[in-house]
Amino acid sequence: MNELVARLRAGRNVPNADTGPFVDRAAADGLLDVAYATVDSPFGPLLVAVTPTGLVRLAYSDERHDAVLDDLAARLSPRVLEAPARLAGVRRDLDEYFAGHRRGFRIPIDWSLTSGFGRRVLRATSKIPFGGVSTYREIAAAAGSPNGSRAAGNALGNNPIPIVVPCHRVLRTGGGLGGYTGGVDRKERLLHIEGVLL
Amino acid sequence: MSLPPFQRILDAHAPHVQRFLVAAVGRDDADDCFQETFLSALRAYPRLRHRTNLRAWVLTIAHRKAIDSHRARARRATPTGSVPERPTKEVTDRDPALWAAVRALPPMQRDAVLLRYVNDLPHADIGTVLGCSEEAARRNVHEGVKKLRSTDMEEWSA
Numbered sequence: 001m002n003e004l005v006a007r008l009r010a011g012r013n014v015p016n017a018d019t020g021p022f023v024d025r026a027a028a029d030g031l032l033d034v035a036y037a038t039v040d041s042p043f044g045p046l047l048v049a050v051t052p053t054g055l056v057r058l059a060y061s062d063e064r065h066d067a068v069l070d071d072l073a074a075r076l077s078p079r080v081l082e083a084p085a086r087l088a089g090v091r092r093d094l095d096e097y098f099a100g101h102r103r104g105f106r107i108p109i110d111w112s113l114t115s116g117f118g119r120r121v122l123r124a125t126s127k128i129p130f131g132g133v134s135t136y137r138e139i140a141a142a143a144g145s146p147n148g149s150r151a152a153g154n155a156l157g158n159n160p161i162p163i164v165v166p167c168h169r170v171l172r173t174g175g176g177l178g179g180y181t182g183g184v185d186r187k188e189r190l191l192h193i194e195g196v197l198l
Numbered sequence: 199m200s201l202p203p204f205q206r207i208l209d210a211h212a213p214h215v216q217r218f219l220v221a222a223v224g225r226d227d228a229d230d231c232f233q234e235t236f237l238s239a240l241r242a243y244p245r246l247r248h249r250t251n252l253r254a255w256v257l258t259i260a261h262r263k264a265i266d267s268h269r270a271r272a273r274r275a276t277p278t279g280s281v282p283e284r285p286t287k288e289v290t291d292r293d294p295a296l297w298a299a300v301r302a303l304p305p306m307q308r309d310a311v312l313l314r315y316v317n318d319l320p321h322a323d324i325g326t327v328l329g330c331s332e333e334a335a336r337r338n339v340h341e342g343v344k345k346l347r348s349t350d351m352e353e354w355s356a
Contacts, residue, residue: 005315008312008316009315011316014220017228019208019212021229022232026237029241031240072203074200078204
């Protein structure tokens with residue numbers, strides 16, 4: 001009697017579909033608003049997210065990656081897919097940077113997650129070259145608010161794209177390192193990679 | 199409450215959609231239907247109102263794609279000369295007689311049977327997917343199973 005049901009139930013045993021072709025078509029049809037991948041780094045896995053405009057988010061692993069993706073879905077678009085192939089270029093650049101073989105990143109920045117003074121601070125920061133440093137005061141002035149060192153520090157603390165937008169190159173006026181998301185040892189390590197600290 | 203990243207919908211429901219489609223249309227057409235299903239879902243996703251029972255939502259789309267695929271196949275099967283149709287690889291490449299009989303059912307009965315036994319959906323959800331009442335869903339499952347039982351489908355074993 002239940003033999004038929006058992007035979008039908010055998011239909012569950014199919015291998016999972018390859019989702020790659022779907023993701024490729026989603027991108028081709030303009031439906032892939034946010035593509036992300038995880039990249040290994042000396043700091044542990046990094047979450048990297050891009051839009052058709054450019055790099056929009058980079059998160060260390062102490063930010064829960066699930067929570068970061070929820071935030072991107074809420075603030076940018078819920079059309080968020082894991083698509084490592086879309087991030088091949090930025091992943092390669094990061095690998096080379098951590099290995100000490102790259103001084104700059106080729107991907108454009110999507111500033112969508114920033115606004116107002118914070119965006120001006122981060123834009124000014126993005127112009128500090130590899131091997132150079134600046135101060136909170138200089139960055140605040142470059143962003144149009146010479147007395148805004150503290151606000152500049154806050155904006156840098158909320159940098160949605162650390163490493164690539166080099167907030168680690170902004171130091172205290174007296175020469176102290178200042179703070180860094182997830183610990184100042186990260187800042188030291190990045191400045192070490194860049195030859196600023198020995 | 200905002201919508202979760204679509205990747206989570208894909209992770210959670212892709213296996214269900216795939217097993218439904220392979221059973222409903224065969225492995226060859228399932229790949230296309232799978233892509234079409236999730237492309238339609240992704241297209242509509244930002245406008246989605248009800249946030250509950252997303253499994254029934256994606257299976258509703260898969261059910262429609264399966265029907266489209268059967269129609270397309272029927273059109274291709276009308277005499278077009280001597281191009282031989284590629285043989286369809288059957289569900290698990292086992293029990294082809296069963297799956298041929300399943301696919302010969304009227305679409306509502308076919309999909310009701312599959313949603314019940316391949317996807318383990320409760321009758322209320324089957325109704326949601328097929329766009330009918332829970333009672334009608336139950337009837338479709340029943341009628342489909344009855345037809346399959348009356349069909350001679352020797353189990354294939356090798």
